[in-house]
Amino acid sequence: MLELIKPTKFPFMTYRKRAYMFSIAVLLVGLAFVFIRGGFRLGVDFAGGRLIEYRFDRDVSTESLRAVLQQLGVAGGEIQKVDDTGRDYLVRLPLAESEQAANEQGPSTQILESLQAQNPGLTGEIRREELVGPRVGKELRWQATVAVTLALLGILGYVAIRYEWRLAVGGVIALSHDVLVTLLMCAIFDVEITISIIAALMTIGGYSINDTVVVFDRVREVAKLHPGDSMETVMNRAINETLSRTILTGLATIMCLFSLYFFGGQVIHDFAWAMLIGVIFGIYSSVYVAAGVALEFHNQGHKKKALASAASMNSLRLIDSVWPRTMRAIVSHPTAPIARNRT
Amino acid sequence: MERNFRWKLISLITLIALSTWALWPSFQLYSMPPAERYATGDPALRELRGKALKLGLDLLGGMHMVLQLDDSKLRPEEVPDAMDRVMQILRNRVDQFGVAEPIVQQQGADRILVQLPGLLEKDRAADLIGRTAQLEFRLVKTPADSRQVIERLDRAILLASKGSAADSLTVDSLATRPLIDLLTNFPDFSIWGGAEVEASDVPAVERALRSVNLETVLPRDASVMLGHKDVALGGGIVGRVLFVLNRQSNLSGDGIKTARMQVGIDPTRPSEPGVSMDMNAKGTTAFRKVTGDNVGRQLAIVLDDRVVSAPVIRDRIPQGRATISGSFTDSEAKDLGIILRAGALPAPVNIVEERTVGPSLGRDSIDAGLRAGWIGAVAVLLFMLLYYRFSGLIAVIGLSLNLFFLFAGLAAFKSTLTLPGIAGIALTVGMAIDANVLIFERIREELRSGKRVRKAIDAGYSRAFTTILDSNLTTLISAVVLFWFGSGPIKGFAVTLGIGILANLFTATTITKLIYDLMYAKREPATLSI
Numbered sequence: 001m002l003e004l005i006k007p008t009k010f011p012f013m014t015y016r017k018r019a020y021m022f023s024i025a026v027l028l029v030g031l032a033f034v035f036i037r038g039g040f041r042l043g044v045d046f047a048g049g050r051l052i053e054y055r056f057d058r059d060v061s062t063e064s065l066r067a068v069l070q071q072l073g074v075a076g077g078e079i080q081k082v083d084d085t086g087r088d089y090l091v092r093l094p095l096a097e098s099e100q101a102a103n104e105q106g107p108s109t110q111i112l113e114s115l116q117a118q119n120p121g122l123t124g125e126i127r128r129e130e131l132v133g134p135r136v137g138k139e140l141r142w143q144a145t146v147a148v149t150l151a152l153l154g155i156l157g158y159v160a161i162r163y164e165w166r167l168a169v170g171g172v173i174a175l176s177h178d179v180l181v182t183l184l185m186c187a188i189f190d191v192e193i194t195i196s197i198i199a200a201l202m203t204i205g206g207y208s209i210n211d212t213v214v215v216f217d218r219v220r221e222v223a224k225l226h227p228g229d230s231m232e233t234v235m236n237r238a239i240n241e242t243l244s245r246t247i248l249t250g251l252a253t254i255m256c257l258f259s260l261y262f263f264g265g266q267v268i269h270d271f272a273w274a275m276l277i278g279v280i281f282g283i284y285s286s287v288y289v290a291a292g293v294a295l296e297f298h299n300q301g302h303k304k305k306a307l308a309s310a311a312s313m314n315s316l317r318l319i320d321s322v323w324p325r326t327m328r329a330i331v332s333h334p335t336a337p338i339a340r341n342r343t
Numbered sequence: 344m345e346r347n348f349r350w351k352l353i354s355l356i357t358l359i360a361l362s363t364w365a366l367w368p369s370f371q372l373y374s375m376p377p378a379e380r381y382a383t384g385d386p387a388l389r390e391l392r393g394k395a396l397k398l399g400l401d402l403l404g405g406m407h408m409v410l411q412l413d414d415s416k417l418r419p420e421e422v423p424d425a426m427d428r429v430m431q432i433l434r435n436r437v438d439q440f441g442v443a444e445p446i447v448q449q450q451g452a453d454r455i456l457v458q459l460p461g462l463l464e465k466d467r468a469a470d471l472i473g474r475t476a477q478l479e480f481r482l483v484k485t486p487a488d489s490r491q492v493i494e495r496l497d498r499a500i501l502l503a504s505k506g507s508a509a510d511s512l513t514v515d516s517l518a519t520r521p522l523i524d525l526l527t528n529f530p531d532f533s534i535w536g537g538a539e540v541e542a543s544d545v546p547a548v549e550r551a552l553r554s555v556n557l558e559t560v561l562p563r564d565a566s567v568m569l570g571h572k573d574v575a576l577g578g579g580i581v582g583r584v585l586f587v588l589n590r591q592s593n594l595s596g597d598g599i600k601t602a603r604m605q606v607g608i609d610p611t612r613p614s615e616p617g618v619s620m621d622m623n624a625k626g627t628t629a630f631r632k633v634t635g636d637n638v639g640r641q642l643a644i645v646l647d648d649r650v651v652s653a654p655v656i657r658d659r660i661p662q663g664r665a666t667i668s669g670s671f672t673d674s675e676a677k678d679l680g681i682i683l684r685a686g687a688l689p690a691p692v693n694i695v696e697e698r699t700v701g702p703s704l705g706r707d708s709i710d711a712g713l714r715a716g717w718i719g720a721v722a723v724l725l726f727m728l729l730y731y732r733f734s735g736l737i738a739v740i741g742l743s744l745n746l747f748f749l750f751a752g753l754a755a756f757k758s759t760l761t762l763p764g765i766a767g768i769a770l771t772v773g774m775a776i777d778a779n780v781l782i783f784e785r786i787r788e789e790l791r792s793g794k795r796v797r798k799a800i801d802a803g804y805s806r807a808f809t810t811i812l813d814s815n816l817t818t819l820i821s822a823v824v825l826f827w828f829g830s831g832p833i834k835g836f837a838v839t840l841g842i843g844i845l846a847n848l849f850t851a852t853t854i855t856k857l858i859y860d861l862m863y864a865k866r867e868p869a870t871l872s873i
Contacts, residue, residue: 007791053704055703073546108465109465109466125701125703126465126699126701127700127701127703127704128698128699128700128701128704129465129697129698129699130697130698130699131694131696131697131698132695132696133411133693133694133695133696135411135695136409136695136696143828143829144833146828147824147825147827147828147829147833150824150828151820151821151824151825154820154821154823154824155817155820155821158816158817158820159817162813195763195832195833196763196766196832198833199763199766199825199832199833199836200766202821202825202833202836203766203770203836203840205821206770206817206818206821206822206840207770207773207818209814209817209818209821210774210777210814210815210817210818211814213810213813213814213817214781214810214814217809217810217813218810221806241788242784244784245777245780245781245784248730248780248784249773249776249777249780249781251726252723252726252727252773252776252777252780253773253776253777255719255722255723255726256719256722256723256769256772256773257769259715259716259718259719259722260715260719260766260769262715263711263714263715263718264711264712264714264715265707265708265710265711265712265715267401267704267708267762268708268711268712268715268762268765268766271763271766
């Protein structure tokens, strides 16, 4: 039996405060970048505009493309080399008012023809062209926001039904954390927010909650088996017991993503990049953010409960009966000794 | 237990048979060489294509357009009728264009989706589909009237440019005659009957015209329009003519009965293509009157607010026949014939979204997607085999069946495989591996605690089940939400992910267990290769 990860007993929860600091630091750095750059760089999908991808049979310099744009009187164009060969270029143009009429010849052909006129013998093709009107861009932006929000709410609802609200909140905060970190990384590395990045964010959400659910399932189970243990002990045990799975699955997923990143072609490249960041942070957050936050909530509840029990035992019983049985088992032994060394 | 086992086996075999049946047309289609695959005309092939798994335009190459009806000039109750008419006309135009399986679909109240798979001539298609094709015949003003109108327009443009001097893009504010200075033959309008503009100055003239409200600036009965394309203007100059026309049209496109491309309309240029039009009764009468009353003047043929040609009326034309020759190419003349025949759109349409993927990028995407898929799959396969040995092999069998069911599901639901869809498959593979790892790690734990092999397997599966169910269902929730609220590309992702998760729930929890059960039903080994 090949074992990369032997059964461990690492007290993860002891270090949770440091993890919070780390998460907050990452978020702050990301927000600073968003602020410095003046917002996210939206792709044509969301900002509206025209994106043209050219492939030429030889190296055409960025300068000559820029000169052609100037000559055609196209203002505000952006030119980007796709790779080092210098044969592939992305040209992004704002939509002029008059270009929205359907029968106007687009500038993509004009640019190609002017370039060919200046470089005799040059052949080139339009590999891809995307045009999104400002209204559609706005609609897509709204749609993406609604989809992300509803998906988060749906997951919150499901986890709340299957577990209990503290875990649900922990799970959703972890999931938002991962999505947010990935989004901020896009700002830090100046990656354009396109539909494929949104798809990646949604996938990361799914992946993150998947990881969290695995840990929470084990928390529930351990709590049932060891009703005398404190919440912190229960969580540490659950995280350790699922650690081998977390790392193995993480490795396998990361292998797939690396394959997509390096060999999947340029269109999938950004998707794989965002996924890699999200998955790596997802592994970290299911341990520290999800479980950590649930533990904080639990400790808060425990403090309040101690006060409440001094005031009235009846109200406590009422609250207790509302909670799912497993959590009652955990909550009713909050003062149990920490980390009994079991074998 | 025994009974349950048999049912599982039967359902597995049924599912495999159904999947094979669903995937068979796809297998037939994609084992053909690509050139034969999309041949038009063969009804059997068309039927096969209808049943097989479809590739999205991002993989196949093609054009995707969303058009929006410009209903600003329609009353609200006219919109549904206008949409019906637009759809019908667009279908006619697209059908005559000759691509395999085009899609023309209404989206919402005022949008139309047009998809043309495998199409190469992007600009031509956009022109053919998006053109309103509003044809009009309008008299050209006399040179004296034209001069007056242009001088008046020039002053208005100058005034407008002073009013918005900050906006330097509109006109050069230093020029005292912003429009007239751009005309090469002012004030002598010669052979073309209009002002001439050099090709390089055309954008400047268009900007100048846009800087004022032409409807209020011009006299009530006049309008100005540029020619539809650059032509040789004589004297070695290439450019366009700026015509001053009547504002009212003398005859409109609904007077046209039919139209077709015709070569050699202009006897001096016998190989040049043009379009000839036959008019209906109403058109013939109107045309007879206009030509009879205005012999010697120019009658401009205007298509979508551009002057296509402006021939001089030599004589009264009684029989209702008109021709356009405006330095067209063959395909332009042919397309113009198509759209005049199909009729004008009741209102203009605007392209609000367009995505074109060239065939080379599509092919590259397929190649790269397949390569990444294979490399990822082999890496994961090796990883599972190395780490879990024999059990890893079972997992790999489960994973292959999972993908098989996934593709069968896509074919059965008539979904289209797109690039985001491939990403969804990648995620499904990740989820499937996770399910297996969860189960195997659980079995290892059970073995470590001293359970015997069969007991450990049973316990591993049953304990991992709720976790797998929870994690897959949460992902399924996001897939469903994405499907409902996402648009095209996101939807493709959601569909593959959703089908993949359902397939995964079945293969990971049932099929791999079935394999163990089949193997260890008779005798239980002392150790398990895991």
